[in-house]
Amino acid sequence: MPDLLTRLAARFGLVAVISGRPVAFLADVLKSPPGVHLIGLYGLETLAPDGAVLMDESAARWIDEVADVGWLAAASPPGVYVEPKGLTVTLHWRHAPEAQAWVEAFAARQVEERGLRMTTARMSVELGPPMDIDKGTVVRSMLAGMGRGITAVAVLGDDLGDLPAFAAVAEFAAAAAAAAAAAAAAAAAPATAPATAPETGITGVRVAVVDGESPPEVAAQADMVVHGAEGAAALLEQLMEAAGSGQRGRGRGGGRAGGRSGR
Numbered sequence: 099m100p101d102l103l104t105r106l107a108a109r110f111g112l113v114a115v116i117s118g119r120p121v122a123f124l125a126d127v128l129k130s131p132p133g134v135h136l137i138g139l140y141g142l143e144t145l146a147p148d149g150a151v152l153m154d155e156s157a158a159r160w161i162d163e164v165a166d167v168g169w170l171a172a173a174s175p176p177g178v179y180v181e182p183k184g185l186t187v188t189l190h191w192r193h194a195p196e197a198q199a200w201v202e203a204f205a206a207r208q209v210e211e212r213g214l215r216m217t218t219a220r221m222s223v224e225l226g227p228p229m230d231i232d233k234g235t236v237v238r239s240m241l242a243g244m245g246r247g248i249t250a251v252a253v254l255g256d257d258l259g260d261l262p263a264f265a266a267v268a269e270f271a272a273a274a275a276a277a278a279a280a281a282a283a284a285a286a287a288p289a290t291a292p293a294t295a296p297e298t299g300i301t302g303v304r305v306a307v308v309d310g311e312s313p314p315e316v317a318a319q320a321d322m323v324v325h326g327a328e329g330a331a332a333l334l335e336q337l338m339e340a341a342g343s344g345q346r347g348r349g350r351g352g353g354r355a356g357g358r359s360g361r
Contacts, residue, residue, distance in 0.1 A: 107133030234262025271302030
């Protein structure tokens, strides 16, 4: 996968991995592929070009609170895995499905008593700073930073936390379509109107990466479905082949953007 991501980054305007995992974990597993943006904890952490982990300043003050919750969660029923991530802590009940009610009740108490934010994922809940940051806000920010010239955006996701990214891509494509229609109408107006070059629409593709545990909402909100990591890799290889082997242009926007959201 690191090699594939590197090749994608060399061909497209922007390639990013946006995950619920800590960004240090992503850097270790993916070997910090050149040109690929690594964003962890749903946008709370970013890997800088020099390898430093950049933490959202507003979230940093919640570290001790989250650590305290992780300590309390150590009293979870047998089989519940408590995963501390620094700015967030996740409780998994995959190996103890009978403990789901306990985990959800525990998380709800932390939300009510401490003001933390709860995120639901596959057989788990995550508690973290009460900030309006998720994979959708990250995608919106990245697309806005690319400026004009984007022709296509694709996002791959496999869990409930990826749905905000799906929504961001759908909204971006819809806004581009509306702008293109408005520009076309202006171009067709009488000659007295200022000349406006019609904008082209943007293709937005949401890809669900599914397996036997996938929440049905992910596939329901996707434009296409692939099966497992193998299916995702095969699709990205096909994308590379379709795009050709030439290097991407250096013009504004870079042409296309792609994101791989993951747990």
